[in-house]
Amino acid sequence: AQSVTQPDIHITVSEGASLELRCNYSYGATPYLFWYVQSPGQGLQLLLKYFSGDTLVQGIKGFEAEFKRSQSSFNLRKPSVHWSDAAEYFCAMDTGRRALTFGSGTRLQVQP
C-alpha cells in the first residue's frame, strides 16, 4: 500500500538549534515528494519538492531535504531554527495520481 509515515508526532527544539524531521514513504517506485508547513489557522504552504536529479533539495525559509532511495526517506532539515518555524509540518508524495498522499504531520515547538 502507498503511504507516507512521519514517525515523530511532536518535536521540541531550542531556538538556534538544528532540526531534522523524518519522513518515510512506501511505494514501488520513486514518487514525487513534498514538504508542506501549516501554521495555526492557515492553509498549507509548500516548503520544497523533489522530482528527480540532485537528492538534496533547497526550499524556502532556509529548509532543505535529502532524498535517500535506499531508505525510502525524505527528511527535512534546517541548521538553525527560528521561533517563527513553530508549526505543523507535513510530508507528502504524488505517485502520478495527481493527488497527494500526506503523512500524519509533525508538530514543531520552538523553545526560547
Place this chain on the structure above:
Amino acid sequence: DTAVSQTPKYLVTQMGNDKSIKCEQNLGHDTMYWYKQDSKKFLKIMFSYNNKELIINETVPNRFSPKSPDKAHLNLHINSLELGDSAVYFCASSQGQDNSPLHFGNGTRLTVT
C-alpha cells in the same frame, strides 16, 4: 491577491442540515481539489477536478457533492450533515501535472452539533 480562497472560514451547523463551502482560485490552474483534515490533523483527499471534470472521488459518501461551474471554482455541497463530518476542509489547486505542487486555501472549519 489571495490565490485560493474559500468561504466561509467557519461553519457551525446542526446535524441533518445541508451546507455548502465555496472555493475559487485565481492562479489559472486546471485542477482543483478538496481535502479533509480530521481532528488528528490527518489530511486526506476527497475529490479532484480537472477542467470541470471529476478525476478523483476517494470513497466519499454521496452526501458530499462537488460542483465545478468553471475551472476556477470548485464548491462542496454536503447534505444531511453528520457529527463525523466535523473537520477542516481545504480547497487546493494545481497545474494538473504529475509534479505540480498544490496551492491551498486557508481552510473551512466545519462543526456539526
